[in-house]
Amino acid sequence: MSSPTTPPTPAAPLIARAKLFGNPSRAMGRISPDGAWLSWLAPRDGVMNVWIAPVGDSTAARPMTAETERPIGEYFWSPDSSRILFVQDKGGDENFLLYGVDVATGAETCLTPFDNTRAMVVGTSHRIRDRILVGLNNRDARWHDVHSLDLTTGTLTEVIRGDGYAGFLADDNLDLRMALRPNADGGFDFFHIADGAVAEAPFGTTTLEDALTTQPAGFTADGTTLYWLDSRGRNTAALIAQDVASGATRIVAEDPRADIGAVMADPVTGVVDAWAATYLRTEWTATAPAVGDSLAFLRDRLDGDITVTARTDADDKWTVAVDPVTGPPAVYLYDRARNTLSLFYVSRPELADAPLVAxxxxxxxxxxxxxxxxxxxxxxxxxxxxxxxxxxxxxxxxxxxxxxxxxxxxxxxxxxxxxxxxxxxxxxxxxxxxxxxxxxxxxxxxxxxxxxxxxxxxxxxxxxxxxxxxxxxxxxxxxxxxxxxxxxxxxxxxxxxxxxxxxxxxxxxLGTLLKTIPPYWTAGIEQFHQRMGNPNTAEGLEALKRAxxxxxxxxxxxxxxxxxxxxxxxxxxxxxxxxxxxxxxxxxxxxxxxxxxxxxxxxxxxxxxxxxxxxxxxxxxxxxxxxxxxxxxxxxxxxxxxxxxx
The missing domain is CATH 3.40.50.1820 (Alpha/Beta hydrolase fold, catalytic domain)
Structure with a gap:
C-alpha cells in the first residue's frame, strides 16, 4: 500500500528549465585591480564569454572573447589590468590552456600553445605586473614544470621541473619558496626552495589524516610571514601564521566545528584581514577593524550571504556577491571611500518573481x-x-x-x-x-x-x-x-x-576508475589507494570489487x-x-x-x-x-x- 503524499501545489507555476539551467544574464562579476574596469561573463551568440565596461559607464560594455562552442568557466585579470586571462579546454577533456586578451586592442593570444597539455597558474605578484608563473605538463603529463610567462611577449622560461612534486608555492617576487611532494604515508612533505634548488630534507610533513586539511596558504608580500590552513595537532584546519625567519607559529583563527575554508588578504600587503568557516552556513570574521566595518556595512544592507569577489589595489572598491537563496544571486559594486553600494547586476533577473523556495x-x-x-x-x-x-x-x-x-x-x-x-x-x-x-x-x-x-x-x-x-x-x-x-x-x-x-x-x-585517472593526478595516487583501496594488492582489489x-x-x-x-x-x-x-x-x-x-x-x-x-x-x-x-x-x-x- 502506497504512503499518502502531498500532491504538487497547482498554484505554483512551473519554472522553465531554461531559466534555471540556461545561460545567466551575467556571472562572475569582478573589478580590475586598477579600479578602472568591471568585468563579467555573459552570453555572446549564446555562449558565455568575458565582457568588460569602464566603471561608471555600463553603456560602453564590450565582449573581450569570442568562444563559439564551450562556455568560459574561469577568467581573471592580469596584475597590471592590461589583460583578461582565461582558461579553456576542448570538449570537456580538461586540458585547459591559458589565453590572454589585450584590453586596449582586443587581440587574443594562446599563451600556452601546446597539445595535450593542462596549464595551471602557480604564482602571481602585486609587485611584478607583467609576468606570472604557470605550470605545464607538456614534457611529462604526470608533472607540472614551472615556467615564467612574460605576458607582453608570451615568452615562456622554464624555472624548475616538477618531477615527483605535487606543487610549488611562490612569493610576491615570483621566487619559488616551497615544494610539495607526496609521501608513502598518503600525505605530503614540504621542502624549502632557495636559489632555485629544492632542499634535500623536508621542513614539515603530513600523513594521510592531515593531507586534505593542511596546506600552505601563501606569503605576505614582504615574504616574512607564511600562512597555513593547518590541522596538525588539532581536528579542524586553523589559520596559522608562521614567521619565516624563526619558524615560530601562532594561531590566527580556528573553529572547532569546521575548517577555516577561505581568507581575505590585503591586495597589497597580503596580510590576512578576514577569514571564514562554514559549518551549516558561511560565517566571515574580520581581523582588520576597517575590513570588519565594511563587512558589517554590507551585512546591514544586503539580504543574504555575501562574498567579496574582487578588491582593487587601492582597496577602495570591492565587487560583492550576495546570495538570498529565494531570489537570484546578485553582484554589487561597493565604494568603500564613499560608503555607497550600487547594483552591478542580477544573475538571472527572469527568476525575480519565480516561486523559489527556502x-x-x-x-x-x-x-x-x-x-x-x-x-x-x-x-x-x-x-x-x-x-x-x-x-x-x-x-x-x-x-x-x-x-x-x-x-x-x-x-x-x-x-x-x-x-x-x-x-x-x-x-x-x-x-x-x-x-x-x-x-x-x-x-x-x-x-x-x-x-x-x-x-x-x-x-x-x-x-x-x-x-x-x-x-x-x-x-x-x-x-x-x-x-x-x-x-x-x-x-x-x-x-x-x-x-x-x-x-x-x-x-x-572502482578498480578501473583508479587505473584510468588522469596522469596529472599521479601525485595523489597514494592517497586514493589509502582512502579507497589499492588495486595493486589482492586485498585492496577485492575490497574495491566489493565496493x-x-x-x-x-x-x-x-x-x-x-x-x-x-x-x-x-x-x-x-x-x-x-x-x-x-x-x-x-x-x-x-x-x-x-x-x-x-x-x-x-x-x-x-x-x-x-x-x-x-x-x-x-x-x-x-x-x-x-x-x-x-x-x-x-x-x-x-x-x-x-x-x-x-
Missing part, C-alpha cells in the same frame, strides 16, 4: 552517532507554517554531492529549486568523507565507499521518513561523479531503498537513468559502458544518454537542459511529480540514447 540547514544523526550536516528544500506550498516539515509527506530526491572529498553548502541551488518546483523534497547530506568538518570526519570515510558512507545516506532517508518529510516508497537518489557512484551503489547494494536513480558521470568499477556497483549490477531492480560525457578524463565513458552492459546481459532495463562533446558533467547549457528534461520526465514517471514539456530540448543538444531511448 533552504533549511540542519543536522542529522548517523546510526553510530556521527553528526551529518544537511540541506533541505521543500515544494512550494507544501509547508504552510515554514517549519521545514511539509504538511504531509512528499516524494523526495536525495541529491548526493560529488568528490567525495567536497561538500554541500547553503545557498541558491538550481537543482534544489528545480526539483522542489517539480513537487519533490530535496535533501543533500554531507556524509562522512565530506570536507570542511575536520580531519576526523574525512577519515571516517576512509575505505568506506559503499559501506558507512552509504549508510549515512540511508540514515538521512530514514530520518526524512521518520520526520514526516518523505514518503518511504517515493524516494529517488541522484548525483554526479561520486554522487553518481552513490546512485549506482544505492540501487545495487540496497535494491529496495530507492524508487529510482539518476547517475551522472558516476564510476561503477563496486558493477559486481552487483544483477541486483538492480529499480529504474536507472545514466548520463555520461564521452570525453570525461576523470570518470571514463567505460565506467558507464560497463554497468550498462552488465545490466543488459541480465535483461535489466536502463536508460543511457551520452553526450559526445562533454566531459565530467554537462557544461554546454543546451546539453544540461536536455539531460534535465530527460531526468524530470524520468522522475515524474517514478515519483509522480510534475514535468515541463520536453519542448525540443533533446533535439537542440548532442544527446545520444545508447539504451532506453524509447
Amino acid at each position: 533552504m533549511h540547514a540542519l543536522e542529522i544523526a548517523a546510526r553510530d552517532g556521527l553528526t551529518l550536516t544537511a540541506y533541505l528544500s521543500l515544494p512550494p506550498g507544501s509547508d504552510a507554517d515554514g517549519d521545514g516539515v511539509p504538511d504531509a509527506p512528499v516524494p523526495m530526491v536525495l541529491l548526493v554531492h560529488g568528490g567525495p572529498w567536497a561538500r554541500d553548502g547553503y545557498g541558491y541551488n538550481p537543482y534544489h529549486q528545480w526539483l522542489a518546483n517539480r513537487g519533490y523534497a530535496v535533501l543533500s547530506v554531507n556524509f562522512r568523507g565530506s570536507t570542511g568538518f575536520g580531519k576526523a570526519f574525512i577519515s571516517a570515510g576512509d575505505r568506506q565507499w559503499g559501506l558507512k558512507m552509504h549508510d549515512d545516506l540511508i540514515d538521512a532517508v530514514d530520518w526524512a521518513v521518520a520526520e514526516g518529510i518523505a514518503a518511504r516508497d517515493k524516494v529517488a537518489i541522484m548525483g554526479g561523479s561520486y554522487g553518481g557512484y552513490a546512485t549506482l551503489a544505492g540501487l545495487a547494494f540496497t535494491p529496495t531503498a530507492f524508487a529510482c536513480g539518476v547517475d551522472i558521470v558516476g564510476p561503477s568499477n 563496486s556497483p558493477l559486481y552487483s549490477a544483477e541486483r538492480i531492480a529499480r529504474p536507472l537513468l545514466i548520463g555520461q560525457g564521452a570525453n570525461d578524463p576523470r570518470v571514463n565513458k567505460a565506467e558507464s559502458d560497463q554497468i550498462v552492459a552488465a545490466m543488459q546481459a541480465k535483461a535489466i532495463p536502463v536508460t543511457y544518454v551520452l553526450f559526445p562533446d562533454e566531459g565530467h558533467g554537462f557544461h554546454r547549457p543546451e546539453n544540461n537542459i536536455a539531460f534535465n528534461a530527460i531526468a524530470e520526465t524520468f522522475l515524474a514517471r517514478c515519483l509522480g511529480g510534475r514535468a515541463e514539456s520536453e519542448g525540443g530540448a533533446i533535439a537542440a543538444s548532442t544527446a545520444q540514447f545508447l539504451s532506453g531511448g524509447e
